[in-house]
Amino acid sequence: MSKSVVEDAVVARLQRLLRRPSAAVQTGIGDDCAAVRGGRRGFLTLLKTDCVVEGRHFLPRESARAVGWKAACRAVSDLAACGGVPRFALVTCVLRRGQTGRWIDDLYRGLEKAAREYGFDLVGGELAGTDGPAVISVTLTGEVRAKDMVRRAGGRAGDLLFVTGTLGGSLASGWHLRFRPRVEEARWLVAHFRPRAMLDLSDGLAADLPRLAAASGTGFVVDPSSVPRRRGVPVRQALGDGEDFELLFAVAPRAAARLEAAWKKKFPRVRLTRIGRLAGRGVAEGLGAVRGYDHFAA
Amino acid sequence: MSKSVVEDAVVARLQRLLRRPSAAVQTGIGDDCAAVRGGRRGFLTLLKTDCVVEGRHFLPRESARAVGWKAACRAVSDLAACGGVPRFALVTCVLRRGQTGRWIDDLYRGLEKAAREYGFDLVGGELAGTDGPAVISVTLTGEVRAKDMVRRAGGRAGDLLFVTGTLGGSLASGWHLRFRPRVEEARWLVAHFRPRAMLDLSDGLAADLPRLAAASGTGFVVDPSSVPRRRGVPVRQALGDGEDFELLFAVAPRAAARLEAAWKKKFPRVRLTRIGRLAGRGVAEGLGAVRGYDHFAA
Numbered sequence: 001m002s003k004s005v006v007e008d009a010v011v012a013r014l015q016r017l018l019r020r021p022s023a024a025v026q027t028g029i030g031d032d033c034a035a036v037r038g039g040r041r042g043f044l045t046l047l048k049t050d051c052v053v054e055g056r057h058f059l060p061r062e063s064a065r066a067v068g069w070k071a072a073c074r075a076v077s078d079l080a081a082c083g084g085v086p087r088f089a090l091v092t093c094v095l096r097r098g099q100t101g102r103w104i105d106d107l108y109r110g111l112e113k114a115a116r117e118y119g120f121d122l123v124g125g126e127l128a129g130t131d132g133p134a135v136i137s138v139t140l141t142g143e144v145r146a147k148d149m150v151r152r153a154g155g156r157a158g159d160l161l162f163v164t165g166t167l168g169g170s171l172a173s174g175w176h177l178r179f180r181p182r183v184e185e186a187r188w189l190v191a192h193f194r195p196r197a198m199l200d201l202s203d204g205l206a207a208d209l210p211r212l213a214a215a216s217g218t219g220f221v222v223d224p225s226s227v228p229r230r231r232g233v234p235v236r237q238a239l240g241d242g243e244d245f246e247l248l249f250a251v252a253p254r255a256a257a258r259l260e261a262a263w264k265k266k267f268p269r270v271r272l273t274r275i276g277r278l279a280g281r282g283v284a285e286g287l288g289a290v291r292g293y294d295h296f297a298a
Numbered sequence: 299m300s301k302s303v304v305e306d307a308v309v310a311r312l313q314r315l316l317r318r319p320s321a322a323v324q325t326g327i328g329d330d331c332a333a334v335r336g337g338r339r340g341f342l343t344l345l346k347t348d349c350v351v352e353g354r355h356f357l358p359r360e361s362a363r364a365v366g367w368k369a370a371c372r373a374v375s376d377l378a379a380c381g382g383v384p385r386f387a388l389v390t391c392v393l394r395r396g397q398t399g400r401w402i403d404d405l406y407r408g409l410e411k412a413a414r415e416y417g418f419d420l421v422g423g424e425l426a427g428t429d430g431p432a433v434i435s436v437t438l439t440g441e442v443r444a445k446d447m448v449r450r451a452g453g454r455a456g457d458l459l460f461v462t463g464t465l466g467g468s469l470a471s472g473w474h475l476r477f478r479p480r481v482e483e484a485r486w487l488v489a490h491f492r493p494r495a496m497l498d499l500s501d502g503l504a505a506d507l508p509r510l511a512a513a514s515g516t517g518f519v520v521d522p523s524s525v526p527r528r529r530g531v532p533v534r535q536a537l538g539d540g541e542d543f544e545l546l547f548a549v550a551p552r553a554a555a556r557l558e559a560a561w562k563k564k565f566p567r568v569r570l571t572r573i574g575r576l577a578g579r580g581v582a583e584g585l586g587a588v589r590g591y592d593h594f595a596a
């Protein structure tokens with residue numbers, strides 16, 4: 001539950017409002033995924049729900065297949081950021097008139113493409129109608145070895161910050177409909193360099209980095225000119241556009257040089273960029289006045 | 299995935315369209331819940347997603363707390379019908395302008411009341427905005443001993459059909475906002491009388507019984523005058539209104555008398571009514587031209 005500035009306030013209120021979860025809950029409201037016990041021995045079960053709303057996350061003219069791909073991959077991206085892999089998906093489609101059987105078929109083709117690609121099963125769902133914009137909500141379960149689980153918390157002052165890929169211009173370039181969640185990259189990172197904190201950039205670096213820092217109890221220093229941008233995208237947009245679905249993570253400084261070299265070998269076509277570091281609590285440098293994309297204000 | 303006549307056609311299409319699920323999936327699209335392996339030894343993990351749409355499943359004037367209760371309890375009811383108990387819930391709130399922090403707090407109070415009552419944890423969720431009616435989608439995980447799992451399929455010609463409670467008039471009476479899912483009753487049934495097929499009545503007997511019969515490969519004969527009705531509700535509404543959230547189940551004829559006597563002792567305040575029987579495939583008597591509530595046609 002983490003997609004806007006408003007949402008941060010709501011999450012904080014709910015964390016106060018709701019009773020303490022049971023002992024089976026290892027990570028509850030406020031991280032990329034919930035993590036619970038009760039699955040395979042030595043593993044945590046990851047639970048994530050996410051949704052796309054017509055007119056906000058996709059346009060009526062966009063292909064239902066691309067919408068299905070996006071709806072599934074958003075949740076896959078969150079699981080990846082925890083170091084996990086997806087297992088089972090449930091899909092709720094709240095459709096408006098005009099979204100016929102063919103639209104639903106195409107939506108499911110996109111969902112299934114993601115399922116094949118990332119190795120999960122579509123096991124159920126729900127259909128309802130609405131007089132407003134359509135809503136597609138995807139719930140994904142997954143799993144991660146308990147020792148491999150990466151959270152937003154865990155970063156320390158001095159850790160170096162990295163991002164994958166390039167940021168900004170996701171809507172204009174169509175990236176938001178065809179991105180590939182960084183599952184393989186995240187699993188490799190966890191296996192070899194064990195990030196101390198990680199998340200997937202969905203609301204823009206300017207919104208998401210402060211969340212990672214807050215969860216870790218640290219501040220941050222970013223060099224905005226170092227932030228990798230999609231071609232033609234100004235810094236402000238790279239920080240604020242959102243829907244990048246790239247990984248942002250913090251690693252111990254001593255691991256940085258080795259990580260950069262190994263990454264280049266393993267993923268020669270995916271950029272990895274050092275953009276700054278975590279700092280003492282209260283420090284917040286380099287993001288200026290840019291805030292991430294706020295789905296409520298849109 | 300099963301809430302309207304349109305939906306039945308969509309489900310059937312998707313079952314043809316989608317590739318076969320992996321071996322971990324014991325029950326996929328088309329039943330009350332999905333059931334998957336990979337949890338505790340000897341147990342199946344149940345997965346269910348369900349949603350309520352403003353203007354269809356609740357009205358803007360209705361209390362957010364009652365909406366939260368209903369949104370959670372609809373999914374609890376589906377788990378109960380499989381013989382299971384809930385464990386973890388994820389909530390997606392797609393809200394419109396005017397649904398402020400207080401509305402969200404109250405919604406969560408209703409969700410949490412259900413969580414306390416039925417023993418599950420609220421572990422995460424998602425917030426988004428819409429220009430249309432609000433949508434609250436709840437995903438619930440649960441578990442059931444593999445040997446206790448009850449499906450829609452499994453009924454045989456000759457089995458006797460029972461329903462709990464009284465049917466019809468759910469919207470007018472407010473029952474749809476305050477019903478209590480039959481978790482305890484379902485678990486007792488499974489432990490002592492092992493229904494061969496069971497579901498929870500969400501779209502009305504006239505829509506849901508044909509689904510149970512179709513899944514079981516049987517027909518049905520119902521005596522409409524025997525269907526238990528809420529006070530003042532005509533037969534037609536008892537069959538077609540929907541949102542009853544009562545159990546419909548089939549048991550072997552030899553168990554019927556013992557079941558009726560034991561039920562009266564165990565649940566003296568909940569009616570149990572024999573309404574007919576499963577019959578040979580193709581037989582469909584007693585529901586007349588009534589179809590269940592269709593959320594798409596609403």
